[in-house]
Amino acid sequence: MMKTVIRPLFKSFILNHPTNEDKILAFSAIFWFTIAFIGHLIFVLYIISLYGISLFEGDFDRWNAMMPKGYIEGDIAGNISIGVHLLLAAIISIGGPLQIIPKLRDYVPRFHRWNGRLYVSTAVIITLTGFYLTWVRGSVGGLVGAVAITINGILILLFSLIVIRYAMAGNFKSHRKWALRLFMVVSGVWFFRVGFMLWMLIHQKPVGFDPATFQGPFLTFLNFAQYLLPLLVLEIYFWANERARKTGKITTAAIITILTIAMGVGIFGATVGMWFPNIN
Template sequence: MTEQLSTPSIQAQFRPQKLLNLAATTWYVVTTIGQWAFGIYVIGFYGKSTASGDLAKWNQVLPHGYVKGDWMGNLVVGLHVLLAAILVLGGPLQLLPFIRRRVPRIHRWLGRIYVTTALIVATGGFVMVWTRGAVGDFVQHISISIQTIYIILFALLAWRCARARQFDQHRKWALRLFMVVSGVWFFRIGLMCWLVLNGGPVGFDPQTFSGPFLTALAVFTYALPASLGILELYFYAQKAAKRGVITVVALLIFILTALMAVGIFGAIAGMWLPRIG
């Protein structure tokens, strides 16, 4: 009798955690699809235009990305784009428990490459924002610059914890690094979700790429990353004893994942595929 009563009780106790795990897994799958699609687009668009010698085509996506006669600056932009593709293609692989547990050597080498690449891309992005005439307003530029600080700090902390074999802390700092490194991707997905839901640009001027919506999106993507807030809620829910808290966090992740899926679909159909077609 006791055994029959205790078994359902144990199952009920862990049901919210299963919901949380399902939410996290769904988020990971959708994020991986979106980031790999973005990586394929970057390689397809920039690789095709570079191979054909039509570097001026970069300016369709990156204003002042290509400047005639500035071979050094163009080289920096090209390397920045290439390394960014490596980040979005390799980042999701670092989050796979299978690779971490079964082939730790590959996980370690991927981690070294990811951290090094993130530092280079962040530094290069910072330089490009302030020297290549990036679009957007001053608040957007400041927000992106703050993101650079996050990336450098989280990369060093993830590396330090790994060296000290503090693997639980290393995992958390690596996830935080992934979130801030993915800032540019989150910005694009957030923008496309907004455009799809509103049927067009609302709250900003597409010509100047400025306005209250884009300013707010930049702040909550780069300077005060909402992704970090959700991640910290996830960490808290993993250890929480209250079923209600766990359930609310899981549902929040599901909702945000659905919005991400809308943005990814909009980006693939309306921006990435047409540019590499």
């Protein structure tokens, strides 16, 4: 296990001649990735269990358990859009984390290429169905929420294009960096749920937003932070990895570790409060 999985995984996160601070930074990145991967797996389990199983049982009312406009009788285009959106949500949430494991790419490059094509196509289609659901069908969160998720969607489309262009040009250093940026914006909706449940766990009641309209200052912040904060931390990680001195690397590792612990608590909150109650 140590020789075949952990050591290669660890090595792939660090530079060729690692110093101790490079190793500390690499450990913080692996810690973050491991917790994020587990959180994505639970999210996939929830999507399959709530939406997938009810689809096969023909129990479409369950689609409205977490959304006000999940299944609407007679709205064929809307129901197909949300159905496709949910199917792709499960695919992308499992394919994304697998795609960014560096050693998997080296051991099974064919898998990386096919999963990459699937991931980018899924990202594009899920975003287009998301635009339809947001602007045509209407979603919770009001205008600010709609604008924020639309910017998130535009970033997904833009980063997908850049990732493909760098892969086709054979510029794998830039391809990898943009793939990680793409992963962060694609995971925006997942970060939203984790951040929201962390907030609820801390306060034990709705604070900073109105639960009836699902709007308020905290949700305005979270609607944008769901993708801007992960992107910011990723840029700091790139800087620390490539250019920072000892103190910069160690400080970045500490920030990533603290944020990962907060993310872990949010995942726990989302799991017990939102996802597990809908898994059967």
